[in-house]
Amino acid sequence: MGIFGRRRRRGRHAAPERVEAAVEETEVPEEALTTGPFDIVDAPEDAVPRIDLGSVRVPVPDGTQVQVEMDPAAGGVRAVHVVTPQGQVTVSAYAAPRSGGLWDEVGAELTQQLRADGAKVSPGEGEWGFELSALIGDVALRFVGVDGPRWMLRGVIAGPQSQAAEAPRVLREIVRGTVVVRGDAPMPVRTPLPVTLPDAVAQHIAEQQAQQRA
Structure with a gap:
C-alpha cells in the first residue's frame, strides 16, 4: 500500500x-x-492544519470543531474529538508489536463486543483492510484501523444514520492525514499512547473548570 x-x-x-x-x-x-497515516519520521511538510495532541497530530478540516472530553476521575484527557457535519471523529493510537497485525485482533474483538451490545454490525474491507460498520439505534458508527511501526491507529466516526453514506469518506480523510508520534519508550502492547493538549487549549479548559468550581 x-x-x-x-x-x-x-x-x-x-x-x-x-x-x-x-x-x-x-x-x-x-x-x-x-x-498516510504517517509515522513522525515520514511526516509530510504540508499546509494541513493539525491539532498536536502529543502522540498524534490530527487534521482539523475547515468547518469542523475540536471537542475535548475530560476524565474527572483521573483528572486528565479521556479523548479529543473532531466534530464534523457528518459525525464525531475520534482518532486514538496504541502501542503495537513490531510484527503488526494488532488491528485484526482488535477489530474482531470489537465486532463481538458490539454484537453483544445489540448493535447491527457489518464487517467489510476498505482502504487499509478491515473496516467495521455498526448501527446502534439512530447512531451509525464506522471504525477503521491501521497498523504502523510499533503503533496501531484506530479511527471511529459516530453520527446520525442520515449521514452514514458520507461519514466513511470524512473518517478516512482525517485518519489518512494523521501523524503518529510513537516515541522510543517500551510499552505493553495495546497501551494507549498518551494524549496531551496544546497549552492554549489546556489553559482554556483550566479556566472553565475554575469558573465552574466558583
Whole structure:
C-alpha cells in the first residue's frame, strides 16, 4: 500500500554485468511512498492544519470543531474529538508489536463486543483492510484501523444514520492525514499512547473548570 514510508529500491533493472559498477559509483536512490497515516519520521511538510495532541497530530478540516472530553476521575484527557457535519471523529493510537497485525485482533474483538451490545454490525474491507460498520439505534458508527511501526491507529466516526453514506469518506480523510508520534519508550502492547493538549487549549479548559468550581 505504500504507507508509513515503506521504501522501494529503484534502478535495479540494469544489465547484470553493470550492476556492480553502478553500485560502486553511487548509492541507489530511494523513494518514500507515503499515503498516510504517517509515522513522525515520514511526516509530510504540508499546509494541513493539525491539532498536536502529543502522540498524534490530527487534521482539523475547515468547518469542523475540536471537542475535548475530560476524565474527572483521573483528572486528565479521556479523548479529543473532531466534530464534523457528518459525525464525531475520534482518532486514538496504541502501542503495537513490531510484527503488526494488532488491528485484526482488535477489530474482531470489537465486532463481538458490539454484537453483544445489540448493535447491527457489518464487517467489510476498505482502504487499509478491515473496516467495521455498526448501527446502534439512530447512531451509525464506522471504525477503521491501521497498523504502523510499533503503533496501531484506530479511527471511529459516530453520527446520525442520515449521514452514514458520507461519514466513511470524512473518517478516512482525517485518519489518512494523521501523524503518529510513537516515541522510543517500551510499552505493553495495546497501551494507549498518551494524549496531551496544546497549552492554549489546556489553559482554556483550566479556566472553565475554575469558573465552574466558583
